Amino acid sequence: MIIRVPSEAPRYVPTEERFVLRYTMANDPVRMTSRELDALREMIKSGNEKRFYDWTKWQIERDYVMRCDRHECQQCKRRGRYRRATIVHHIKHLKDRPDLALCMYDPDTGERQLESVCKICHEENHPEWQRPIQNNPRFTTEERWD
Numbered sequence: 597m598i599i600r601v602p603s604e605a606p607r608y609v610p611t612e613e614r615f616v617l618r619y620t621m622a623n624d625p626v627r628m629t630s631r632e633l634d635a636l637r638e639m640i641k642s643g644n645e646k647r648f649y650d651w652t653k654w655q656i657e658r659d660y661v662m663r664c665d666r667h668e669c670q671q672c673k674r675r676g677r678y679r680r681a682t683i684v685h686h687i688k689h690l691k692d693r694p695d696l697a698l699c700m701y702d703p704d705t706g707e708r709q710l711e712s713v714c715k716i717c718h719e720e721n722h723p724e725w726q727r728p729i730q731n732n733p734r735f736t737t738e739e740r741w742d
């Protein structure tokens with residue numbers, strides 16, 4: 597039996613497939629199935645997107661990004677200083693681009709999508725999470741709010 601191997605990649609691939617293919621090429625340790633993406637979209641719709649941070653796949657991806665960045669805050673690094681990173685941040689926010697939730701790089705631009713940051717830089721990235729009242733512990737940003 598002869599298995600035909602196409603000499604070049606098909607020109608047209610459905611978006612979801614293309615995402616999976618490019619994703620695999622980016623060497624991320626895990627990838628999201630379309631079923632999981634649907635579940636994540638539902639969670640966002642109902643305001644429960646923080647449950648995503650409990651997913652094992654997220655924890656694997658998070659650890660991978662941290663290791664790649666050697667636990668160094670990438671935003672501080674760009675400003676020429678060192679701080680230890682404690683959070684992996686979604687540059688395109690999870691709510692806006694759930695399809696990139698487990699992508700270290702945005703497959704369309706090749707730019708970083710997940711990066712390790714310190715708590716201080718992370719709070720600058722999320723002004724929407726600023727505490728309405730200073731020193732109110734109820735509104736302290738949790739580490740897992742990536």
Ligand SMILES: [Zn+2]
Pocket residue numbers: 669670671672673679713714715716717718
């Ligand atoms: Zn920082």
Ligand SMILES: [Zn+2]
Pocket residue numbers: 684685686718721722741742
């Ligand atoms: Zn973030």
